[in-house]
Amino acid sequence: MKIIALLFLLLPQLLIAQVVTISGSVRDTRQQAVPFASVAVPGTALGVTADADGHFSLPGVPANAVLRLQASAVGFAPVVKNVEPVAGLRVDFTLMAATAALTEVVVTGVGRATEIRRSPVPIAALSKREMQLNANTNAIDAAVRGVPGLSAVTTGPNISKPFIRGLGYNRVLTMYNGLRQEGQQWGDEHGLEVDNYDIDRVEVVKGPASLLYGSDAVAGVVNLLPALPSGPDGQLRGEALAEYQSVNGLFGNSLGLNYQKNGFQTSLRASYRLAHDYRNAVDGLVYNTGFRELTVTGMVGVQKNWGSAHFYLTAYDDHQGIPDGSRDSLSRRFTRQVGEGPADDIKNRPLVTDRELQSYQISSLRQHIQHYRLFNRSTFHLGEGELRLLLGVQQNHRQEFNHPTAPSQPGLDLRLTTYSYDARYLLPAWHGLEITVGGNGMTQVNRHQDATDFPIPAYTLADLGGFGVVKKAFGALEITGGLRYDTRVVRWADFYVAPNPATGFSGAAGAGTVGSELPFPSFRNTYQGVSASLGGSYALGPRLTLRANVARGYRAPNIPEIGSNGLDPGAHIVYLGNRDFQPEFSLQEDVGVLWQSPNWEASAEIFHNYVQNFIYQARLFDAVGQPVELVPGNATYQYQQAAARLYGLEISVNIHPAALPWLSWRSGAALVRGLNENAQLLERLGAAARYLPLIPPPQARTELRLTAPVHASRLADTYFRIGLDGVARQNQFYAVDGAETATAGYVLLSLGAGTTFRTRAGRDAVQVFLQADNVLNTSYQAHLNRLKYFEYYTASSNGRSGIYNPGRNVGVKVVVPF
CATH class of the missing domain: 2.60.40.1120 (Carboxypeptidase-like, regulatory domain)
Structure with missing residues (x-):
């Protein structure tokens, strides 16, 4: 400082x-x-x-x-x-x-702006236009459609957590315009607090990015980038957006404004989305999956000869239903909880009425998430060098209401405050060397508020790291390498819990309180790690590029992994941590081949990743093989640590014949395998423990798009497209104690069309997008759908278990730029 x-x-x-x-x-x-x-x-x-x-x-x-x-x-x-x-x-x-992407320039995961095809680290980018073509509920779902190797763990339509090449949670660093997202992202049911309509571009780093970002980027980075003002000087520009989706009756509205003049820039966007429970052919309307979300984003900044400075302020407020999957055993209709503890007879809960299922009113059993960000991004031209700074503060207030007899009493009530800082200096080029040095880190304070459930302790965290990156071109060969050192200090004091006579529930208490317990004894530990990366790209002429990279990643254990000892009410899971966990270290090798020509482009990437001290969840069973329920009606999971190995490949082909400029055919496929290297577990349980949990099955996507030639008409960008998503059966899953089960494969058909109406002056007046997903209303369960395991019975009347993914969805989106 x-x-x-x-x-x-x-x-x-x-x-x-x-x-x-x-x-x-x-x-x-x-x-x-x-x-x-x-x-x-x-x-x-x-x-x-x-x-x-x-x-x-x-x-x-x-x-x-x-x-x-x-x-x-x-x-x-x-x-x-x-x-x-x-x-x-x-x-x-x-x-x-054309739709070529290999020449695009990215800024995430590299020290300086770099073309995708020359980056030694596999990087993909997705534009706002591509996201608008789909009927997405959140930005992660949009990115999953367009980036092979990226998948998501979902809990209903509005909660998606990114997984890159089989790794997720705190191993994937999610950022908003370069500011790391910090909002209790360790939970399955914790989504991203961003405005889907505000995102102009998504950049995804596939592989260890610890070199530039430190811990929590060991699997990669997803950077959600908003747009800067782009209109002519002195003119107020913007867009109004309206959207409807049939599968859950979603109504979305957004208004964005931007203005710039003489280097002054400002923008403002407000968005509101409302949805009731989603529908599929097996379950009908899935109870308590609706949501109500309001976001406001503002920016003010200057762009001058000396550089630039931009200040961002965002506010996010979301009410999200918490599904639990309880049903009537014969009719399979959903039921709702009305009692607690011994008074809650799960098999005799009242049925949810059709009116409740179709209502836009959020149930009293819900999440309420408020997230605020204030940060500054600045760039200063210092001679031929450049200094880039990022300073920010964000606060996440998460409440999960799980008491039907006391609807206003939150079970989980956490307030997380995070201070982030990043400084990097781009030295002037010297004898062809491009050198970037810098440091970044954060300080966190997480505190319980008016809670009755305490899955993690109240803690303080301090994180700091420094790095250096060097890039050098030797003709067609570009070499990039770097080194980083990180340290993280985690600590918390003794945290007591005792019955609160005023509420009838447990609450935080002092050491001398009658009946108090100590679920979280005091803790302090320092985690340290070295990250490194070395790779390069070689251009074999103007069309063929080879690239390779080897990287060592580092991740300190997160708070739930070392400190959990309680119920997460939104997940209906009791988590148990391990205070003796060591940091994870990964060694990943990537090799890629990229081809680009006027008629087609293609890429193929293979990777191998060995992770030391890999941390994962395993369901806890007793000595006779029965699931442990420390809290009745809730599963118990305990974190484990062992070595792991992941490998796989991604392939993409994009055909756009120069002789047929109106035709585009895109295809992509991804495969990842995750092997458990826990020797003791393998010796005791054999094949059931062979694979890692939460590994996506092999999948492929192909899309044929026809775009009308540009003429002098009032219509532009008119397109029609047809897509197929194929997902193979997942037989290679973590089968210990029934923690996961096999998942059937499926194929989904999608159709889309759209056009842009223009004024006589040639400016866009109205953009219309139509999209139909799962056109055949296929009943399926994605392997990473967490609702798949929300089942209270060993057998069901219709032979189906758990909750299925959304059914047919017809969406319409209208954008009016001005």
Whole structure:
């Protein structure tokens, strides 16, 4: 912090870098103007929108430093040019009407802006346009559709937790515009507190990213990026959005505004979504899966010759039903809890009425999540170098109401406050070396409020790490390597729980309280780890690129893994931790081949990942093989630690013939295998313990898209598409004590269409998207659907067990840009 303060004091002397203005035009292959295309320097706030004639002027560009300048527009493949800005420089772009992605520039997981095909680390990107084509309930579901190797654990339609190559929870770092997401993400039923409509782009790093981000990025990174203002100077721009989805009656509305003038930039978005219980052909309407969500996002900043500074403020408020899956044994209709403890007869609960199932009113058994962020992203041009800073604070207040006899009394009530900081300096290029050095970390304070259930202790956490990354080009070969050191201190004091006569439930108490217990004795530990990465890419001509990377990742155990000792009411699971756990260390090797031509592009990636001290959950059984229920009606899971091995591959092919510019055929497939290397468990239980839990089955997706040629008509971007999602049967699962079961394979058909109505001046007036998912109303259970295991009976009247995934869903989305 002293160094950062000193830099601010020296800024008046340092910020004297010469800047220039770059102008030019954006045209298609027929040399027709591409109106309102975006021209930007990825990874910075430098960007501008071309006018209706395709002309642009980008001021404030630092001179004498080689930059990557990217032009992009909907329906065209982005084009990147390396430029050395000088006074009077003109750059003209020619965009091809294609969907190529390998030339896209990403900023996540690399020290500097890098083309996807030249990154040694496998990275994928998904644009807002691609997300808008689908009827998604959240940003993670949208990314899963477009990124092979990315999957999600789900608890109903609005809760999805990202898994990358078979690893998830705290092993995947989720970020909002570079700020790590911290919101009790250890729970199955804990979703992401972001506005789905606000996301302009998703970037996914597949593989250890601990080098740049430290602990919790051992499996990869999902970075959700909002858009910066892009309209002409002095004009208020924005969009209004309305959406409906049939499977759960979802109504979504969003209004976004943005404005910029003379370097000043500001934006504001407010979104509201409301849904009742979702439907499928087996279960009908699934009780208590509705939600009500309100988000507000604001930004204000400046873009000047010296750099940029942007401040973000977000507010998120969500009421989410908590399903438990209880039913009538004969009719299989859902029932609801009305009593507690001995008064709760699970097999004789009252039936949920049709009116309740179709109501938009959220049940009294629900989650209430409030999440607030305030952070700053700044960039300072220091001569030919660049300093980037991120400072932020966020607070997550999570309440889970699980007492039907006291609806206003939360069971879980946690308030997590996180202070994050990141500083990195991009040194000027020296003899072809691009060097980035920096450090980042966070401080956390998590406290129980008015709770009756205490699955984890109240704790304090301090995290700090420093890194260095070096990149060097040797002709067609680019080498990137780096090293990082992290330290994390976790501590909590003795935490007592005792009966509270005023409420009739348990509550936090002092050491001398009558009847008090000590579920969380005091704890303090320091975790340390070294991360490293070395890789490169080699261009065998303009079309074929080879790349390889080896990385060592580090992850400190999270709080539930070391400190759990209680019921998580939203998950209906009692978790037990282990205070003696050691950090996880992974060693992953990646090899990839990428091909790009005017007619098609393809990529193939294979990986192998060996994890030391791998931590996972295992259901607890007693000596005679019966499930342990420390709290009646709730399963008990205990965290385990052993070695693990994961390997697999991802393949994608995108065919877009130059002779048929209206045709695009995309296909992708992913396979991951997870092996348990716990020798003692394997010797005792054999094949049942061979595989790791929560490994997605092999899956593939193919989509044929037809896009109408661009003419002088009032319609643009008109498309029709048909897609198939195929998921194989999962026979390789963690079968110890029935913790997981085999999952049948399935194929889902989807259809989509849309168009854009334009004004006479050529500007978009209305965008319409129609989408039908699971067109044949197939009954299926995804292997990572947590509701699959919500079953109270060993046999059912219809032969079906657990809760099924959503059925047919028809969605319509209307966007009105202005």
